[in-house]
Amino acid sequence: MAVQVTENTPTVALGPAAALSCRECGQRFPLGPIFACQECFGPLEVAYDLPSGDPESLRKQIEAGPDNIWRYAPLLPVPADVADKPNLNPGFTKLVKADRLAAELGVTGGLYVKDDSGNPTHSFKDRVVAIAVEAARAFGFTTLSCSSTGNLAGAVGAAARRAGFQSCVFIPHDLEAGKVVMAAVYGGDLVGIEGNYDDVNRFCSELIGDPLGEGWGFVNVNLRPYYGEGSKTLAYEICEQLGWRLPDQIVIPIASGSQLTKIDKGLKELIALGLVEDKPYKIFGAQAEGCSPVSTAFKAGHDVVRPQKPKTIAKSLAIGNPADGPYVLDIARRTGGAVDDVDDEQVVDAIKLLARTEGIFAETAGGVTVGVTKKLIEQGVLDPSLTTVVLNTGDGLKTLDAVAPTSGPTATIRPDLDAFRAAGLAR
Numbered sequence: 001m002a003v004q005v006t007e008n009t010p011t012v013a014l015g016p017a018a019a020l021s022c023r024e025c026g027q028r029f030p031l032g033p034i035f036a037c038q039e040c041f042g043p044l045e046v047a048y049d050l051p052s053g054d055p056e057s058l059r060k061q062i063e064a065g066p067d068n069i070w071r072y073a074p075l076l077p078v079p080a081d082v083a084d085k086p087n088l089n090p091g092f093t094k095l096v097k098a099d100r101l102a103a104e105l106g107v108t109g110g111l112y113v114k115d116d117s118g119n120p121t122h123s124f125k126d127r128v129v130a131i132a133v134e135a136a137r138a139f140g141f142t143t144l145s146c147s148s149t150g151n152l153a154g155a156v157g158a159a160a161r162r163a164g165f166q167s168c169v170f171i172p173h174d175l176e177a178g179k180v181v182m183a184a185v186y187g188g189d190l191v192g193i194e195g196n197y198d199d200v201n202r203f204c205s206e207l208i209g210d211p212l213g214e215g216w217g218f219v220n221v222n223l224r225p226y227y228g229e230g231s232k233t234l235a236y237e238i239c240e241q242l243g244w245r246l247p248d249q250i251v252i253p254i255a256s257g258s259q260l261t262k263i264d265k266g267l268k269e270l271i272a273l274g275l276v277e278d279k280p281y282k283i284f285g286a287q288a289e290g291c292s293p294v295s296t297a298f299k300a301g302h303d304v305v306r307p308q309k310p311k312t313i314a315k316s317l318a319i320g321n322p323a324d325g326p327y328v329l330d331i332a333r334r335t336g337g338a339v340d341d342v343d344d345e346q347v348v349d350a351i352k353l354l355a356r357t358e359g360i361f362a363e364t365a366g367g368v369t370v371g372v373t374k375k376l377i378e379q380g381v382l383d384p385s386l387t388t389v390v391l392n393t394g395d396g397l398k399t400l401d402a403v404a405p406t407s408g409p410t411a412t413i414r415p416d417l418d419a420f421r422a423a424g425l426a427r
Contacts, residue, residue: 235266257324
């Protein structure tokens with residue numbers, strides 16, 4: 001249930017954010033803790049009064065900013081003094097030029113891995129939560145909450161403690177042990193729900209409409225329009241780290257699909273502001289075969305995404321009814337990209353390929369992205385002669401179970417040279 005926001009709703013100061021706009025009918029609403037249009041129930045997103053003037057001055061202002069997402073504060077729904085407030089300061093993670101992986105995949109145009117495992121809780125979720133925290137402050141919430149497939153739970157737990165909120169996060173009961181521990185260690189409430197992510201998300205939506213949820217900011221439900229904007233910083237950083245230019249192709253994992261749609265929004269904003277040269281780019285989406293509703297719709301030529309019951313080792317992507325699925329289809333088709341999927345065995349192989357070639361240990365979502373990249377190159381869909389960026393959205397230490405059965409010591413020997421020699425390990 002959406003909170004009623006009217007013309008009399010108090011205004012809040014969230015930087016260049018001017019209003020909330022419906023992505024379906026275009027109706028605008030005052031900034032508030034709402035996520036659905038009160039006219040057509042379409043999803044809302046932040047509309048801006050972005051800076052105007054000399055792009056070079058804005059570029060220099062950004063480059064002089066802190067080494068985190070707050071360097072882009074003039075383009076985000078956050079107060080101007082956001083960098084001075086207690087938060088986890090995520091972002092500005094490494095863009096790794098992956099030459100050895102490129103050689104394995106046959107990419108000649110330049111291959112890069114945007115490695116978001118370097119964020120404070122080791123996933124890209126720190127970006128979106130950081131923006132949602134500022135909205136929660138502005139709207140006077142006292143408890144920070146979410147429905148999560150794991151990474152978001154940890155990011156909310158950590159950000160809440162740092163910013164002085166209470167926290168209560170909800171997860172499917174059968175998540176990977178590493179993600180459960182990481183979400184619990186910050187000391188907030190962590191609640192396992194008997195069901196999959198879609199069940200958890202439905203429960204949270206009910207809680208928002210109940211007096212029990214009074215004062216609670218759900219970062220990916222009633223704060224979703226602001227939360228989603230954090231993913232735009234991936235687009236900003238990639239372009240800045242490429243020398244203020246657009247990549248030719250980007251491969252992005254799909255859970256709800258919000259990250260992909262917001263990266264596209266970020267790229268379009270950079271073009272509109274004159275910060276990068278306008279040119280065509282392609283966006284590709286990656287899913288696991290065991291939860292591939294968007295990929296299935298794309299390959300069938302459908303505009304409707306039919307929900308699926310997830311069954312995959314890539315649990316962070318296991319959203320059977322992705323809210324932004326139809327928008328992902330639109331973007332992939334509009335840009336000349338595609339959406340595809342790989343099975344669990346290919347996910348594990350891709351995790352090992354990235355680790356072996358670049359020393360980057362990705363969680364299963366990263367394996368999905370690299371696996372789909374490999375598949376699309378082999379099928380001739382993704383052009384290896386173009387500059388390509390692949391996203392790794394989380395740390396492999398959180399999903400050890402996926403690779404543990406096929407990863408272990410090369411040998412176990414006595415501590416003497418004869419045993420070493422006998423094992424054939426001498427180079």
